[in-house]
Amino acid sequence: MIDPRDIFNIQTQTEFKDLAMKVFKFQFENNSVYRSFCDLLYVHPSDITSIKDIPFLPIQFFKSHRVLSSSKPIEKIFSSSGTTGSVSSKHYVTDLSIYENSFQKGFEQFYGNIKDYVILALLPSYLEREGSSLIYMAEVLIKQSKHKESGFYLNNLTELKDLLLKLESEGKKTLLMGVSFALLDLVEQYQFQLKNTIVMETGGMKGRRKEMIRTELHNTLKEGFGVSTIHSEYGMTELLSQAYSKDHGIFNCPPWMQVLTRDTEDALTIQDYGKSGGINIIDLANINSCAFIATQDLGRAYQNGSFEVMGRFDYSDIRGCNLMVL
Known part of the structure; x- marks a missing residue:
């Protein structure tokens, strides 16, 4: 063993x-x-x-x-x-502690202590089904962040907008983790100038929108959120680890x-x-x-x-x- x-x-x-x-x-x-x-x-x-x-x-x-x-x-x-x-892929996990160790240690390597962040998860398509490893990861990170504002968002974009502006005014470090189409929905309705928020896209359009090349997607999100870079997470059902990109789609x-x-x-x-x-x-x-x-x-x-x-x-x-x- x-x-x-x-x-x-x-x-x-x-x-x-x-x-x-x-x-x-x-x-x-x-x-x-x-x-x-x-x-x-x-x-x-x-x-x-x-x-x-x-x-x-x-x-x-x-x-x-x-x-x-x-x-x-x-x-x-x-x-x-x-x-x-x-047919869906299925990953049979016999030791969840290994997955939890992997995503916690991986996150900390790239972003530091989870407790330093308010974690906002805009993952509607994942929340609407069972068995998502991304939802499992986000749930644990939200719990560990220890911030009362941390949580999931489905279609309540107005509430999310208000919270983002409130956290920004309070100078709180925030991680907004979202599926691409939902992030686009948000910036089509509201414009931001975020200084304390990391915007991280976690996936494609999942049939909700026309696929976009990454540079087009990131440019649209940068303009809408008023940020200089868009981060990305690379993960999949069949893996228990994630790679992260902090800019230009280059993952580590x-x-x-x-x-x-x-x-x-x-x-x-x-x-x-x-x-x-x-x-x-x-x-x-x-x-x-x-x-x-x-x-x-x-x-x-x-x-x-x-x-x-x-x-x-x-x-x-x-x-x-x-x-x-x-």
Whole structure:
């Protein structure tokens, strides 16, 4: 067994690589779905000499299989929203404390103490369904913020506008976390000049609006909120970690998460840094499911550990994660 505490104590690239290799061996031995996938590729742990050699499980398997590396009871099932008639992804979580550790430590790394912020969550589409991992994260952050003003907002935009202006006048640090279409709805009705508020978009239009390229979306939001930058969160049902962008759509990962890109013509080939390709994610917080995932997103990974998202594969279905097609 691997001690989950080791995941969140990673400090160097060497430590990341060493633990990733251990997690691969553990999941090869304990995850029947992943083992079958590796067997089809004729890959065995004895063949693996670097993390680039590790097979990445196509994310679609979370729609068709129970992807589990643990025999412990299921504590929570996170599911994607999907579109009408489509099959949702399901992430079976056997240890919620790992998820909570991941998003709390990740948030603190990029933004500091949660208690310093009033957390306002404008996530109507997520609130309207069951099983959202983003709602679970927001609920915990709201509780931990310890501010009475923190909370969720559905369609009560006037109330949210009044609160934002009140918090601004009181000089309180505020994080407004919202799905893209709802943030656009807000700035179409009201204009702001926010000095103490971080505006963070967490996702695409989910069929509510025409998709926009990220620069167009962010420019519209910057003008409407009167802020110089728009932050973004990159997460999905199949992950237990998030990456964050503080500007220009360049994301950074916590120490236990890394992004690589694969060749779009040869899914088993990991590309050099800076080349656009399919995004592969190593999320070591996924110790009890699968830590090595080939997503349906397109992007570029850079040598300093950052990455950007450029869109989605044409054949992939539209889902309620964090992507806007470019």
